[in-house]
Amino acid sequence: MKRxxxxxxxxxxxxxxxxxxxxxxxxxxASRFTLWEGFSLRxxxxxxxxxxxxxxxxxxxxxxxxxxxxxxxxxxLAAYALWKKTSAWLAGSLYLSLVTPEIVAGISLLAFFQWIxxxxxxxxxxxxxxxxHISFSLAYVVLVIMARLRNFDVSLEEAALDLxxxxxxxxxxxxxxxxxxxxxxxxxxxxxxxxxxxVITSLVAGVDSRTLPMVIYAxxxxxxxxxxxxxxxxxxxxxxxxxxxxxxxxxx
Amino acid sequence: MIHTNxxxxxxxxxxxxxxxxxxxxxxxxxxxxxxxxLSRGAYGGVEAPWTDQNYVRxxxxxxxxxxxxxxWISLLASVGCLILGFPLALFIARSGQRKNLYLALxxxxxxxxxxxxxxxxxxxxxxxxxxxxxxxxxGLIHAPLPMLYNQGxxxxxxxxxxxxxxxxxxxxxxxRQDPALLDAAADLGASPLRALFHVTIPxxxxxxxxxxxxxxxxxxxxxxVSDLLGGSKxxxxxxxxxxxxxxxxxxxxxxxxxxxxxAAAIAVIVLMRRSRQxxx
Amino acid sequence: xxxxxxxxxxxxxxxxxxxxxxxxxxxxxxxxFSLLGPSGCGxxxxxxxxxxxxxxxxxxxxxxxxxxxxxxxxxxxxxTVFQSYxxxxxxxxxxxxxxxxxxxxxxxxxxxxxxKNGAGFAADRVRRVLDQLELxxxxxxxxxxxxxGERQRVALxxxxxxxxxxxxxxxxxxxxxxxxxxxxxxxxxxxxxQTGVTFLFVTHxxxxxxxxxxxxxxMRAGRxxxxxxxxxxxxxxxxxxxxxxxxAMNWIGDVxxxxxxxxxxxxxxxxxxxIAAVIAATVSDTAFLGPIAHVTARLDDGSVAxxxxxxxxxxxxPGESVYLCWNTADELRGLS
Numbered sequence: 001m002k003r004x005x006x007x008x009x010x011x012x013x014x015x016x017x018x019x020x021x022x023x024x025x026x027x028x029x030a031s032r033f034t035l036w037e038g039f040s041l042r043x044x045x046x047x048x049x050x051x052x053x054x055x056x057x058x059x060x061x062x063x064x065x066x067x068x069x070x071x072x073x074x075x076x077l078a079a080y081a082l083w084k085k086t087s088a089w090l091a092g093s094l095y096l097s098l099v100t101p102e103i104v105a106g107i108s109l110l111a112f113f114q115w116i117x118x119x120x121x122x123x124x125x126x127x128x129x130x131x132x133h134i135s136f137s138l139a140y141v142v143l144v145i146m147a148r149l150r151n152f153d154v155s156l157e158e159a160a161l162d163l164x165x166x167x168x169x170x171x172x173x174x175x176x177x178x179x180x181x182x183x184x185x186x187x188x189x190x191x192x193x194x195x196x197x198x199v200i201t202s203l204v205a206g207v208d209s210r211t212l213p214m215v216i217y218a219x220x221x222x223x224x225x226x227x228x229x230x231x232x233x234x235x236x237x238x239x240x241x242x243x244x245x246x247x248x249x250x251x252x
Numbered sequence: 253m254i255h256t257n258x259x260x261x262x263x264x265x266x267x268x269x270x271x272x273x274x275x276x277x278x279x280x281x282x283x284x285x286x287x288x289x290l291s292r293g294a295y296g297g298v299e300a301p302w303t304d305q306n307y308v309r310x311x312x313x314x315x316x317x318x319x320x321x322x323x324w325i326s327l328l329a330s331v332g333c334l335i336l337g338f339p340l341a342l343f344i345a346r347s348g349q350r351k352n353l354y355l356a357l358x359x360x361x362x363x364x365x366x367x368x369x370x371x372x373x374x375x376x377x378x379x380x381x382x383x384x385x386x387x388x389x390x391g392l393i394h395a396p397l398p399m400l401y402n403q404g405x406x407x408x409x410x411x412x413x414x415x416x417x418x419x420x421x422x423x424x425x426x427x428r429q430d431p432a433l434l435d436a437a438a439d440l441g442a443s444p445l446r447a448l449f450h451v452t453i454p455x456x457x458x459x460x461x462x463x464x465x466x467x468x469x470x471x472x473x474x475x476x477v478s479d480l481l482g483g484s485k486x487x488x489x490x491x492x493x494x495x496x497x498x499x500x501x502x503x504x505x506x507x508x509x510x511x512x513x514x515a516a517a518i519a520v521i522v523l524m525r526r527s528r529q530x531x532x
Numbered sequence: 533x534x535x536x537x538x539x540x541x542x543x544x545x546x547x548x549x550x551x552x553x554x555x556x557x558x559x560x561x562x563x564x565f566s567l568l569g570p571s572g573c574g575x576x577x578x579x580x581x582x583x584x585x586x587x588x589x590x591x592x593x594x595x596x597x598x599x600x601x602x603x604x605x606x607x608x609x610x611x612t613v614f615q616s617y618x619x620x621x622x623x624x625x626x627x628x629x630x631x632x633x634x635x636x637x638x639x640x641x642x643x644x645x646x647x648k649n650g651a652g653f654a655a656d657r658v659r660r661v662l663d664q665l666e667l668x669x670x671x672x673x674x675x676x677x678x679x680x681g682e683r684q685r686v687a688l689x690x691x692x693x694x695x696x697x698x699x700x701x702x703x704x705x706x707x708x709x710x711x712x713x714x715x716x717x718x719x720x721x722x723x724x725x726q727t728g729v730t731f732l733f734v735t736h737x738x739x740x741x742x743x744x745x746x747x748x749x750x751m752r753a754g755r756x757x758x759x760x761x762x763x764x765x766x767x768x769x770x771x772x773x774x775x776x777x778x779x780a781m782n783w784i785g786d787v788x789x790x791x792x793x794x795x796x797x798x799x800x801x802x803x804x805x806x807i808a809a810v811i812a813a814t815v816s817d818t819a820f821l822g823p824i825a826h827v828t829a830r831l832d833d834g835s836v837a838x839x840x841x842x843x844x845x846x847x848x849x850p851g852e853s854v855y856l857c858w859n860t861a862d863e864l865r866g867l868s
Contacts, residue, residue, distance in 0.1 A: 005343045016412075019369065019373055019375075019412075020369065026375070034375075034385040074268045074269045077265035078268070081265035081266040090270050093273040097273065099518065100517065101469075101513055103493050104510045104514050107493060108280030109276060114297070138272065153616070159620070159690075161604070162583060162611055163632035163691070165631075165632075192363055220370075224374060224380075228371060235365050239363065240363075240364050243360060243363045
């Protein structure tokens with residue numbers, strides 16, 4: 001069995017990584033068919049010429065940055081408050097947001113927005129997507145920050161109070177610096193979750209706020225498109241790098 | 253009483269998150285619950301009268317079939333993840349120095365795009381995809397194998413998508429086990445294989461339960477896997493709900509299906525947590 | 533007495549037990565005052581009540597005559613040296629020591645001085661305190677790069693730079709190696725004398741309390757058993773608990789005799805008016821402790837006594853029959 005295990009592991013890792021590697025390889029295939037015809041960057045050039053694609057990518061970035069910023073701030077403050085004294089309601093609802101199937105979360109938000117928009121005369125658009133993204137990212141941020149807080153020595157805050165800082169002063173000058181790596185890691189986590197979301201976004205996005213996953217999804221449904229190989233490779237490379245940095249920071 | 257600002261600060265810090273969760277989760281779910289008891293409006297949307305017809309409709313064997321199929325596929329996917337994931341988790345837990353590297357290699361693909369990972373399989377499995385092309389060029393088959401747009405492809409997609417979800421809790425349990433127990437088993441005459449089945453696996457029970465929930469629950473609510481890899485032949489609960497809210501415009505019915513799905517997800521978790529120790 | 537800190541009828545109840553049970557204390561200005569007691573006696577809770585981390589259930593705390601028990605920690609002119617030192621890991625030594633002088637609201641002498649004389653005054657103060665605690669040259673180090681003794685000095689500097697009315701120390705020596713402890717003990721004593729700040733020191737180590745304090749209070753189960761100068765408490769304890777807690781004690785019935793007050797003789801001594809009693813005993817063991825030895829002997833009624841003798845008199849053979857005697861003057865009678 002000693003020898004079987006590593007062999008199995010290699011197979012398992014191949015299973016996990018090969019499909020993406022193959023996409024990357026074929027993204028530089030000169031042919032549009034699944035036959036290798038030489039190296040070419042034509043699909044990357046086509047990607048850059050596709051306005052629809054680029055616009056949706058820009059939308060995704062804007063949404064991700066906005067949602068990440070707000071979710072990180074709200075989540076950090078909430079995690080700190082929960083650490084001081086737990087709130088069954090908030091903790092429960094955060095847990096619920098993790099457990100709820102995406103489709104249910106999506107249609108609930110859609111129903112909610114449609115209902116209040118009757119009174120507010122608004123429409124679905126970037127703002128509804130951002131709101132939805134903050135909602136499902138919050139639980140992740142809170143989890144990461146709370147994990148870091150569990151190792152925090154309370155007497156550091158007491159010392160700050162003893163030396164004259166107010167409660168907010170103690171949080172700002174002592175606890176927050178301690179949380180910095182976790183906050184960065186949580187932000188990157190929220191970013192990747194936001195960039196990749198399809199189900200919820202597709203339900204609450206308006207006509208003029210298509211995101212990259214929505215475009216990718218539409219292309220994938222229509223069949224295989226070599227430009228999609230190029231897009232996939234870029235996205236995976238980008239997100240992969242971000243996640244690596246995030247893990248490094250979390251362990252700091 | 254010491255007049256400190258702790259309570260005020262805490263309330264201030266909690267408020268934004270609490271308001272957001274209220275507005276984007278609590279209230280919406282209540283609205284959907286309400287909708288599930290209303291009737292379908294003429295132009296989509298909902299109308300009075302209040303009715304339980306939506307739930308009654310769900311009892312129809314047509315829909316019952318969908319629920320059962322979702323449960324069945326999710327079960328197969330969970331089992332698949334456990335069988336594939338356990339040896340991998342075992343390998344990582346026993347790999348000494350390089351543990352973190354190997355673990356990262358599992359987590360990394362998961363956190364890149366779920367959607368793209370599914371597309372990769374479409375690229376491989378379809379009739380003009382890589383696998384068929386290779387098999388045909390070697391003369392092993394003469395007509396393409398229909399590997400895509402069926403139930404098997406959906407299960408494959410689910411296993412591929414959620415395998416890391418299974419590996420993590422399994423690894424956590426295995427890593428915590430005292431290596432001295434295996435020494436004791438060997439000392440008492442058990443071969444490594446016997447030790448695996450009679451010591452390691454039973455001790456891993458909490459991790460196995462946790463891995464099962466972590467895979468099963470997302471699977472029963474899945475939407476994109478069945479839509480992309482299953483074709484129109486594989487309709488799961490997620491697809492049903494999505495359909496009602498877009499093409500069919502029968503919101504109350506979709507709402508009822510959603511509530512059942514949500515209840516199922518919560519029920520599975522509550523049941524699992526109650527019967528086993530907490531690993532999450 | 534000029535009492536800088538007064539506790540009046542102070543109590544703290546937790547759900548399960550009364551941690552502090554109606555204690556009253558007056559701590560003289562400029563003194564080194566210790567709270568001594570076994571773990572769970574309420575001494576740390578008392579300290580935290582004074583610092584402001586706990587709210588009293590009943591009673592008052594007055595600093596210079598003013599009530600402070602309703603004020604949050606950052607409005608009290610007392611500062612704490614924590615048992616774990618609680619140095620801010622992300623700040624340098626300089627940053628830690630300066631912490632209380634930047635931002636936030638405190639009504640300390642230092643802050644007032646700053647308001648009058650500006651930032652230069654603060655920098656000067658910090659430098660002086662660092663030099664006083666022999667931390668000069670280490671300002672830009674982070675706590676992780678310091679030794680245990682150095683960390684303690686930073687904790688002291690950080691608190692003292694704010695010129696508190698009372699410095700609260702929560703078992704500050706317990707985290708140090710035994711060799712270091714004796715040395716640091718002497719340094720603390722000197723520091724207190726130099727700065728003239730009132731020290732309120734909490735410990736479970738009676739040797740520490742006796743050697744450092746001008747006066748101390750022995751606590752037990754939330755109450756104060758006795759308050760006084762070290763010698764006073766040692767020679768004239770009012771309760772059995774205090775007698776046994778400070779140093780060792782032999783109890784012959786209700787009468788207490790200190791091991792160093794007992795003598796071991798091989799033959800009964802000639803009668804002497806000063807001698808209170810002579811009893812037969814059998815030696816069970818002799819422990820050699822350098823200049824002295826502890827002889828454990830079993831009495832006829834089965835109880836065990838310990839006698840301190842010059843080590844030149846020892847050893848006595850186990851099983852040897854001897855006589856123990858002591859003077860009436862050295863007896864402790866009538867203790868509750």
